[in-house]
Amino acid sequence: MSNEFAIQGNVHRLLRQLDVTPDSGQAAAFVEQLAKNVTPFVFTQVSAHNAKRKIAEFSPKPEAFLSKYEELKARSVRGLDPLIQLLSLIVSTKGMPNKLAPKSPSIHLSINPDMSSRTSESGSMQTRMRMSEKDIASIRENLLRDKDGVNRALSSSGNFTASAESKRQKLKTALVKRNAYVPSLPAWCHEQGLISRDFVPVSRAQIASYDVGGRGGGAKNEVEIGNMSMARQEALVCNDLVCLMSGISGKYIKCKDLSSGMMDASSATGVERREFVIDSSVDPSLVTFIHRFLPLFVNYSAVVRFIEDKSAFEYGQVNHALCAALRSLLKEYLVFVAQVEREKNRQQLQMQRLWHLTQPTMQTLHLMANIIADINKAGYTGGEVLTVLHSYVINSIKDARSQELCLFLAQAASRPFLDILQDWIYKGQINDPLFDFMIEQKQGTTLDEESIKYGAKDALTVDYWEKYYVQVPKNTPVFLDDLRDIILNTGKYLNVVRLYGQQFSFPKAKEILYTKHTKNYRDILEQAYNFASKLLLDLLIEKEGLKSRLISAKQYFLMGQGDFFLQFMTMAASELKKQVSDIVPAKLENMLELSMRTSSANSDLYKDDVRTVLLPYDYVTQLHKILAIETEHESQSSVSSGTELNLSGLEAFSITMDVKWPVNLVINQKAIARYQMLFRHIFYIKNVERLLCSVWVDNKACISSGRGGAGGVGGGGGGGYSKWMAKMFLLRDKMMGFVKNLEIYIMFDVIEPHWDKLQKVLVDISDVELLLRTHSDFLDHCLKDCMLTTPDLLSFVSKLLVVCVNFSNAIRRLTRSAKIQQQHLTLPNESSQKKQPIAEQQMKGPNIDHVINTFNKNFNKLFNQFLDRLNYYEKREGELSMINVISRLDYNGYYSDLLMKAKERKLMNRAANAATTANSSNLNSND
Secondary structure, eight states: OOOHHHHHHHHHHHHHHTTOOOOHHHHHHHHHHHHHHOOOOOOOHHHHHHHHHHHHHHOSOHHHHHHHHHHHHHTTOTTHHHHHHHHHHHHHSTTHHHHTSOSSOOEEEEEOSOGGGTTOTTOOOOEEEEEOHHHHHHHHHHHHHHHHHHHHHHHHHHHHTHHHHHHHHHHHHHHHHHOTTOOOOOTHHHHOGGGOSSOOOSHHHHHHTOOTTOSTTOGGGOOOGGGSOHHHHHHHHHHHHHHHHTTOOOSSEEEOOOOSOSSOTTSSSSSOOOOEEEOTTSOHHHHHHHHHHHHHHHHHHHHHHHHHHHTSGGGHHHHHHHHHHHHHHHHHHHHHHHHHHHHHHTTOOOHHHHHHHTHHHHHHHHHHHHHHHHHHHHTOOTHHHHHHHHHHHHHTTTOHHHHHHHHHHHHHHHHHHHHHHHHHHHHSOOOOTTOOSSEEEOTTOOOOHHHHHTTTHHHHGGGIIIIIEEEOGGGSOGGGGGGHHHHHHHHHHHHHHHHHTOOOOOTTOOOOOOOSOHHHHHHHHHHHHHHHHHHHHIIIIIISOHHHHHHHHHHHHTTOOHHHHHHHHHHSHHHHTSBGGGOOHHHHHHHHHHHHHTSGGGGOTTGGGEEEEEOSSOHHHHHHHHHTTTSTTHHHHHHTOOOOSSOBHHHHEEEEEOOOTTGGGTSOHHHHHHHHHHHHHHHHHHHHHHHHHHHHHHHHHHHHHHHHSTTOTTSGGGHHHHHHHHHHHHHHHHHHHHHHHHHHIIIIIIIHHHHHHHHHHHHSOOOHHHHHHHHHHHHHHHHHHTTOSOHHHHHHHHHHHHHHHHHHHHHHHHHHHHHHHHHHHTOTTSOHHHHHHHHHHHHHSSOHHHHHHHHHHHHHHHHHHHHHHHHHHHHTSOOTHHHHHHHHHTTTSHHHHHHHHHHHHHHHHHHHHHHHHHHHHHHHHHO
16 A cells, blocks of 8 residues: 555655646646555666666766675665666666756755655655755754754753763762672763663654654644644654654654653652643644543653663662563563554554554553552662562462563562572572672671681681671562571571582472462571471581480589589689689699599590680679670670679689580580689589588587587586587588579489470480571570579578688688687696686687577578569469478478568567557547
């Protein structure tokens, strides 16, 4: 079918070049005649050869012509063959070259008068025209005007991209800080506007929007669109709409420049909306129709800008994959535009049909624009982008077409993220150069086989589980949020095995594909977790002997080796009495080693890993440090942990254990700190018991020596001495009972039951997390049931033990004084008459009875308060473990009766005081 508009344009252009000014009727007659005689153009190799031969015969330089023809043919220049055929007809027609000869100096310019009809089957072709100086001046003026417009547009473009560029630079700076090897795109990728598909403001875009009549005659010969017929206006508008669909500004529908950046903080969508200006002379009915198409162009512009902006390295692999998916959809969209243009060139396209054809495309681009608006609004990267896409997949469940599109985008964008996830849960390593993944390796640390070989692991594995690999909450997709702990632990387990040097391969590894059902992820991840957990457990228990390590820790820290500590405390007693600054650590180390090698601990495989340590803080300070772990007070505790003054060796003494990789992941520094807390508590109680036993030994020796001498403790002059000695024995037995029962409670009612539970779990354990949790619970329960995590109970226990220590020291001093007095009374060189008054005076000197009564009163008071608090925790707080300590400390109810009587006396005194106050007030009122 011939193109009537193309023929009309060519007729007018030809008449103008021939300087013929026919009236409209003659031009219409020429058009009608040509339209009837136009036949499809058929060009063969024979006709091409004949046409070249004819032109070469009439050409002054045939070799140059043939060479130029072959060059153009090799470049596949469109319209070459029709042009050759036309030129051959012109040169072979007698008189035609003279008629077409120029009347003034001119140049030759080859143009395409109608780009919109270049593929038409009507046979329109490129022509070779001669233009006058006047036409050249007009074209030059137009080009200069276009150049100025381009400069202004590019300047405006530079202004509106300033915001996006600043944000891109911030992201790039942050990325380079974390990974210095990330490449970057050259600056011209963001500065050159000509490579964009988003309505480039250059002259080529304006040329592409020329109407079928062309502009060859200059702007003064153009007719406003409003003065044309409706059919003509509709054709021109359709031409502009097709251009706008492919991102090229039209002639009558022009795109305005963006005034701000792509991601406008003030915009509700985060993307600035494109605006278009419609020629004021267009028919109003067509304007209404045009407004229906504008959302399509706006959404196309937003999608193109998103692709061009988010393709930079600093936006991450997920955004790159999403841009690739959007680009593939735009490719299909441009194929659709080409089909629409083909319909237009065939004169088969009206606005109604164009509106009908673009309906599915408009819906698709609208959904794509909404997705990228949500991503741009908060500047999402990595897993955040997948969260947005997943929400669209779930929310579009009612629309099958929309859900299919969202599912395609989510699957494409999640591919890099899921590839990193597969490497993590199947290999235990992270390959995430652009930091899109939900797990991140601690900055500034590298742990590989070489660093392990040279001991770098020992410094890193202190906080390996908590700090070496950390979760990034913002990069966790919503569909993996419930599984983030499983993902983190699976990779960490495999990472430990890999760094240990053991080779492994998961036999049931499956490719992880995006799906809207979380159950599919859970099944794959649980299988991988079970495999990794079993692999690490076999490594820890079978190859590294974790159970033996735990038994060894119990023997030393919780004093399972009784003979070992008895020997050590005997040998180191004098050394531990010194100040910390006066103690030689090597001497304590040698004593510890000697006591271990001369006891049942000699058969332990890990005895050489036990070392002595003098901590720079006392018993209570370490307790506060333990309680501050993993709390907001941890930093304050570490800052205020200066060395305590006047610490004795007994207060600072503790032991530690060297545990190697990978067992130190279980018996780590926090676990050893808890073990040390229990050890120092038990060690202090053992020392108090030893002091009270030494008091008993000294008292027995004093009594024995006193019975042998004349006028000893049993004599008439020693009645006071025997009286306070009896009180002292009773108080010492009371204190010994408290210390013994407290020690038995800790060893047999706390440690052993919890240890049995731990051993039962270790028999059939299949989960590393369960192992870590059980071991931590064992230590926490021991600390809690030993009353070390309850400050007020610990305060009472500490005060009672201090009273016992002070009592022991005081009695030992008194006993030594009594021995000196006894020796003085038995001196042979003095008369007995002089000795007796001196002895009586010395015995009456210190008020021994008052001292013992004071210790007794303080001990009973603290003990009753301690029992009262124990009853409170047992009844009010539901601490059932307090029943055991109460039954041991007050097995016959003696102290409970005293406490009850004390409360009754207190109530009676309070009532008596109230009655006295009431009587006095009555007397005052009567007066």
